[in-house]
Amino acid sequence: MKKLDLLDVITVLLATLFLYAAVNKLITFQEFQVQISKSPYITRQAWWIAWAVPSIELLIAAALFIPRLQLAALFASFSLMFMFSAYIALVLNFSPYVPCSCGGILNKLGWTEHLIFNIAFTLLAVVGVVFYNRRSRRMEFATA
Amino acid sequence: MTRIQWYILVGCIAVCSLILAGLYFLSPLSQNLFRANFDRSFTSEDRITKEGELDLDITDSYLAGIDDDLIYVGRRSNPFELIVADIKAGTKKVINLQVSDSTEFGNVPGAIVSVDPPYYYIAHGVLPRIYRGKLGNWKVERFMDDSAFFVDALPLTKNSFALRTNNAFTKQFELAKESKIDSPALQFRNGILKKQVDGLFCVDGSMSTDEVSKNLVYLYTYRNQYMVLDTNLHVVAEHHTIDTFSHAQIKVAYVESQGYSTLASPPAQINIDSWVSSNLLYVQSNLLARNEDQGLYERSSTIDVYDVTGGKYLYSFHIPDQHRTKVQDFRIKDQRLVGIFGRYLVTYDLGSNSDLKKEISER
Numbered sequence: 001m002k003k004l005d006l007l008d009v010i011t012v013l014l015a016t017l018f019l020y021a022a023v024n025k026l027i028t029f030q031e032f033q034v035q036i037s038k039s040p041y042i043t044r045q046a047w048w049i050a051w052a053v054p055s056i057e058l059l060i061a062a063a064l065f066i067p068r069l070q071l072a073a074l075f076a077s078f079s080l081m082f083m084f085s086a087y088i089a090l091v092l093n094f095s096p097y098v099p100c101s102c103g104g105i106l107n108k109l110g111w112t113e114h115l116i117f118n119i120a121f122t123l124l125a126v127v128g129v130v131f132y133n134r135r136s137r138r139m140e141f142a143t144a
Numbered sequence: 145m146t147r148i149q150w151y152i153l154v155g156c157i158a159v160c161s162l163i164l165a166g167l168y169f170l171s172p173l174s175q176n177l178f179r180a181n182f183d184r185s186f187t188s189e190d191r192i193t194k195e196g197e198l199d200l201d202i203t204d205s206y207l208a209g210i211d212d213d214l215i216y217v218g219r220r221s222n223p224f225e226l227i228v229a230d231i232k233a234g235t236k237k238v239i240n241l242q243v244s245d246s247t248e249f250g251n252v253p254g255a256i257v258s259v260d261p262p263y264y265y266i267a268h269g270v271l272p273r274i275y276r277g278k279l280g281n282w283k284v285e286r287f288m289d290d291s292a293f294f295v296d297a298l299p300l301t302k303n304s305f306a307l308r309t310n311n312a313f314t315k316q317f318e319l320a321k322e323s324k325i326d327s328p329a330l331q332f333r334n335g336i337l338k339k340q341v342d343g344l345f346c347v348d349g350s351m352s353t354d355e356v357s358k359n360l361v362y363l364y365t366y367r368n369q370y371m372v373l374d375t376n377l378h379v380v381a382e383h384h385t386i387d388t389f390s391h392a393q394i395k396v397a398y399v400e401s402q403g404y405s406t407l408a409s410p411p412a413q414i415n416i417d418s419w420v421s422s423n424l425l426y427v428q429s430n431l432l433a434r435n436e437d438q439g440l441y442e443r444s445s446t447i448d449v450y451d452v453t454g455g456k457y458l459y460s461f462h463i464p465d466q467h468r469t470k471v472q473d474f475r476i477k478d479q480r481l482v483g484i485f486g487r488y489l490v491t492y493d494l495g496s497n498s499d500l501k502k503e504i505s506e507r
Contacts, residue, residue, distance in 0.1 A: 034397040034408050041171050043409045079156040086164055094173070126153070129145060 209259025316343025383455030
């Protein structure tokens with residue numbers, strides 16, 4: 001019987017976050033596009049970022065469950081969450097405008113709370129790689 | 145983690161940082177501050193003197209009105225709390241206003257207090273309601289029987305209000321006069337606000353009344369024009385500000401799923417705020433002039449002064465940031481500027497207008 005270990009927990013958490021965020025953006029797509037074009041940082045890139053971000057989120061969510069792609073998906077999750085975290089930190093410190101365009105309950109978070117939330121998930125992805133290594137080693141052991 | 149994985153992690157951070165840096169350089173934030181194509185006539189800095197300062201201890205205040213040496217300050221989070229400040233004495237007093245249906249107000253934010261001695265008003269554009277009381281008696285009575293919705297309102301005469309409100313027929317914001325003694329009580333003055341983009345955002349502006357001439361001045365936010373109106377809200381004159389932006393450069397999007405319009409990109413804001421006093425219009429401008437020191441501009445707010453009777457530009461001066469904050473709300477009375485800078489209420493002596501004009505003309 002397969003035991004659920006922490007890697008599975010992390011995988012599900014990350015995939016759920018990305019799926020929830022992506023779907024939220026896609027079902028209110030026009031609003032999402034308008035909201036992100038208010039940010040001076042990305043106002044000129046809003047036309048392609050609006051499509052790219054939810055698409056990448058969905059791809060990563062799917063890849064997290066495909067064994068051969070799982071490690072890559074964990075690094076991709078880290079990268080994406082790192083960029084989200086850095087973007088919030090930059091907007092809070094350097095931008096005259098602070099629009100919110102996250103969707104769903106994430107909208108209700110204050111900016112500082114959202115930054116902490118993003119940093120937590122960034123670190124979660126790294127922890128996921130650590131547990132991935134542990135599982136690989138255990139499986140090596142088991143087949144030895 | 146294996147060594148290779150560490151390298152991949154660092155590589156990810158590097159690539160992400162490059163992308164973020166790329167976005168920054170492609171964005172308007174990395175561009176030099178825009179310098180406009182006109183010159184200003186600055187008065188010498190020592191003409192404007194700071195008189196006094198008071199710590200209000202709150203961060204959501206706005207100016208409700210001035211009555212000689214008393215400055216009335218309202219709170220956005222609590223419309224029933226009115227602060228009376230005496231900067232000369234350095235004191236402040238908090239007054240609790242009493243309204244019969246305060247529970248209704250409490251649930252919907254947006255009530256604004258205006259002081260027009262000897263009266264004061266509480267106006268709410270969404271409920272809608274306008275109440276009036278006499279200064280000294282802090283219990284208000286319902287003023288307008290059948291209030292109209294509004295986005296902005298200002299006491300016009302002792303018996304009327306000037307409103308900026310949405311007109312369902314013309315499908316844009318219009319000015320209207322709501323009067324207690326006229327019939328009908330609400331009279332639209334359609335066509336004064338001229339639509340350029342959407343009729344809502346593009347006609348945005350600030351209103352103020354002149355305590356001497358009793359005229360109302362409406363200054364557009366996104367274009368270089370202002371109108372002078374009489375107490376019947378009819379246009380007396382239209383003038384231009386010294387910049388050259390006659391067309392609102394804004395992008396408005398209508399979000400169908402949620403049913404609202406909003407600005408779809410950071411707007412080119414020309415004017416921030418204004419106030420008229422003794423036939424002089426003071427405009428807090430958002431533009432850096434060609435001959436203006438950028439460092440000084442960034443550390444202060446630039447005010448341009450116009451003679452309302454002829455529309456002529458007179459001179460400009462800077463109001464320095466106080467406690468690292470720009471002036472957020474200001475009014476002028478008797479050549480004294482009262483401003484709110486974050487938590488602080490600060491007053492400036494602007495000197496005499498004729499002296500300032502003389503200084504400029506003698507250059």
